[in-house]
Amino acid sequence: MPEFLKLTPPDEALRQLLENVSVNLQAEEIETVSALGRVTFSPVIAPYPLPSFPRSTVDGYAVRAADTFGASEAIPAYLALIGEAPMGAATTLSLSKGQCVLIHTGGMLPEGSDAVVMVEYTQAITPDSRKRSATNVLSQEVEIYRPVAPGENTLEVGEDVHAGQEVIAAGARLRPAEIGGLMALGIIRLPVARRPQLGILSSGDEVISPEEDLSPGKVRDANSYSLSALVKEAGGSARLYGIVSDQEQALFAAALQALTECDLLVITAGSSASSRDLTAQVINRLGTPGVLVHGVNVRPGKPTILAVCDGKVVIGLPGNPVSALVIASLFVVPVVEKLLGLRRFHPRPTVVARLGLNLPSQSGRDDWVAVRLVPEAGGFLAEPVFGKSNSIFTLVRADGLVRIPSNATGLSAEEIVEVVLL
Amino acid sequence: MPEFLKLTPPDEALRQLLENVSVNLQAEEIETVSALGRVTFSPVIAPYPLPSFPRSTVDGYAVRAADTFGASEAIPAYLALIGEAPMGAATTLSLSKGQCVLIHTGGMLPEGSDAVVMVEYTQAITPDSRKRSATNVLSQEVEIYRPVAPGENTLEVGEDVHAGQEVIAAGARLRPAEIGGLMALGIIRLPVARRPQLGILSSGDEVISPEEDLSPGKVRDANSYSLSALVKEAGGSARLYGIVSDQEQALFAAALQALTECDLLVITAGSSASSRDLTAQVINRLGTPGVLVHGVNVRPGKPTILAVCDGKVVIGLPGNPVSALVIASLFVVPVVEKLLGLRRFHPRPTVVARLGLNLPSQSGRDDWVAVRLVPEAGGFLAEPVFGKSNSIFTLVRADGLVRIPSNATGLSAEEIVEVVLL
Numbered sequence A, B: 001m002p003e004f005l006k007l008t009p010p011d012e013a014l015r016q017l018l019e020n021v022s023v024n025l026q027a028e029e030i031e032t033v034s035a036l037g038r039v040t041f042s043p044v045i046a047p048y049p050l051p052s053f054p055r056s057t058v059d060g061y062a063v064r065a066a067d068t069f070g071a072s073e074a075i076p077a078y079l080a081l082i083g084e085a086p087m088g089a090a091t092t093l094s095l096s097k098g099q100c101v102l103i104h105t106g107g108m109l110p111e112g113s114d115a116v117v118m119v120e121y122t123q124a125i126t127p128d129s130r131k132r133s134a135t136n137v138l139s140q141e142v143e144i145y146r147p148v149a150p151g152e153n154t155l156e157v158g159e160d161v162h163a164g165q166e167v168i169a170a171g172a173r174l175r176p177a178e179i180g181g182l183m184a185l186g187i188i189r190l191p192v193a194r195r196p197q198l199g200i201l202s203s204g205d206e207v208i209s210p211e212e213d214l215s216p217g218k219v220r221d222a223n224s225y226s227l228s229a230l231v232k233e234a235g236g237s238a239r240l241y242g243i244v245s246d247q248e249q250a251l252f253a254a255a256l257q258a259l260t261e262c263d264l265l266v267i268t269a270g271s272s273a274s275s276r277d278l279t280a281q282v283i284n285r286l287g288t289p290g291v292l293v294h295g296v297n298v299r300p301g302k303p304t305i306l307a308v309c310d311g312k313v314v315i316g317l318p319g320n321p322v323s324a325l326v327i328a329s330l331f332v333v334p335v336v337e338k339l340l341g342l343r344r345f346h347p348r349p350t351v352v353a354r355l356g357l358n359l360p361s362q363s364g365r366d367d368w369v370a371v372r373l374v375p376e377a378g379g380f381l382a383e384p385v386f387g388k389s390n391s392i393f394t395l396v397r398a399d400g401l402v403r404i405p406s407n408a409t410g411l412s413a414e415e416i417v418e419v420v421l422l
Helices: A010-020 A176-184 A223-234 A248-261 A273-284 A321-339 A392-396 B010-020 B176-184 B223-234 B248-261 B273-284 B321-339 B392-396
Strands: A027-031 A060-063 A077-084 A099-103 A115-118 A122-125 A141-144 A166-168 A189-193 A197-203 A237-244 A264-268 A289-294 A305-309 A312-317 A350-355 A366-376 A379-384 A400-404 A416-421 B027-031 B060-063 B077-084 B099-103 B115-118 B122-125 B141-144 B166-168 B189-193 B197-203 B237-244 B264-268 B289-294 B305-309 B312-317 B350-355 B366-376 B379-384 B400-404 B416-421
Touching (some): A010 A305, A010 A321, A060 A077, A166 B392, A176 B223, A176 B321, A176 B392, A197 A223, A197 A248, A197 A273, A223 A264, A223 B176, A248 A312, A264 A273, A264 A321, A273 A305, A273 A312, A312 A321, A321 A392, A321 B176, A350 A400, A392 B166, A392 B176, B010 B305, B010 B321, B060 B077, B060 B141, B166 B176, B197 B223, B248 B264, B248 B273, B248 B312, B264 B273, B273 B312, B312 B321, B350 B366, B350 B400
Parallel strands (some): A077 A099, A197 A264, A350 A379, B197 B264, B264 B312
Antiparallel strands (some): A027 A189, A350 B350, A366 A379, B060 B115, B077 B141, B122 B141, B350 B416, B366 B400, B400 B416
């Protein structure tokens, strides 16, 4: 007879798993240009302030703000133009009362100036003829039509980032913005968390490697490869330990070796109940406390095994490729993220959509339903993907998954749902 | 005086850009295990059906459905057990009327059977004593308590995928599910679209390489690296052509070389208006039709230049690192996706959140506001990230961007918004 599983709610199951895992963070130093997607090992501290010199944020004239107070179109302030601030170099110019300097966005403010008047609110004039000419440096005087406050249109030294400031926390995933920020600070190498290595072992007498010739009754291993890809996306790496037949001693020996060499282990069972039971027996021999959860209240993926063996996570995944991928998203990815030291919560990317059909579900169980997104005016329509649930091509045809929570008996057509992207 | 830009709405600007670009798809054959994130060059056709043999989807007994009709708990059907179907091999057993075979999930149906009764609805018995024993193959008879229809709890050959079926379209991005699906079909190599190469050229007399020592008035180049990372995420590759001073001939020569060697070119201008104007002049010399759009009605990023020169896209990005990254997401990424031949629409990952503050905006312009997501009961709170808009660390502190559409004068606190993840 099949085992009767005591089902644990998925949130509770994940909590138990994360509570029991030991995290042993290790750093490796890499080049910033190769660090996209990696996770900071330690906080990144700004070695110097940004900006590192007082800058103009507009094109215009650097002034002493007090010289512009009261200026208007009717009664402009007149300032003597003493030169132009060069881009990319310090200026030797220094402002006295009643003077101004032509400056460009990003240019360094000259000594004595404390604000910049935008060029739109000025007119350069030649003092002899009072003939107006646009931003002509040869002109000797500038009319100012609007007052500026001290600090207006400028950035002070350290206004973005001050020296010694933590600019990126430890445990942060590096996105394009962080890569740019590191380079802006001249940080061209940095320590990141070593990628956690996932060992993957397939069991099941019917499973063969994709390279092998197919014979009657055999199926090619899809799970090892979809899981490797998923773990790679999450920031880990995967090592394949091949396919082991459903014999306890062989499976135990392979599992022990894989667990010794890796940071966590996944065993994808064959599809029969006996193959799954064997997996649980083997896992319990790998270390303590062993199996924490055997059976999760989620569909697909009910017969999942979650274990911690001497501090390392071991997960027994159902052989069904859809269940294996859904369950790995729910349990393997969060463990990899914990092992990476990822500290910021990590919202799963979703898309909001209008549900196309009623989706009935059994209360008390989380259901994940594969849907395809169809663009429509103002958003997306989410259409459930039909097909036997144990075909990987059900997921290939889908854009994402919709969760029917355990406290609901289904979702209604026209409801607005969040689709977790695959 | 600064140029007065004729601003184009962002949707219209993107349409013009995509309409004018020439796409010249090229394939490269790679291993499926390395194909995560790549885009299929041609449709993937199933070389054989899945499943490739008739399979059981449950643990139980393979039967002739007709033999179970009318069976109930009160009046079970009795079937003679003639053996067990092995996992991973064809069985030599063949069913006649009144017979059954023990079978496991994924096992191959024996000749003559057309359905499987789940083990839960059966009882194996020993005919002499009628003593009940669980799934004991030595028993000679099985009581069946429920009828099954022909095809029930089985998968026919080709029920998931038939031979010759297109299982993955051309122009599809390969996710973990596709990697698994390809391996399930034994497809261990496949042609994918070559990565479009983006050339990146920085201009601006104030810009230096991150490796160089900082001197007064200089800023380190952040944009080349944040853009490289963004393009890598989108499936392209980037090649850096260094920093060129704001001199027309030098910039033109560097841009022409980069455009010749790459599939598209981005020039990040210095931050001054004169540097941006120079970029537009240079782009117009690179080919026809040249600049299509100079000025986009979006903030940040208004002074963006969009051009197509002899079929290749050239984009002049503002020097401000926030504008550069936002505008690259809006324009460079869609071009890279078009050059990849990506056919399926590609929903941008978002998270739904409650807006924490009023966000005023100017009507007639798309505003993108950086927000940080704070988990709260039932979802996320989106808090605008304050700080000068031209600091890359504004984006480092943010989780995503909220769009205030051009037909709105702002968004109200408590509104539910979609946050596009950075």
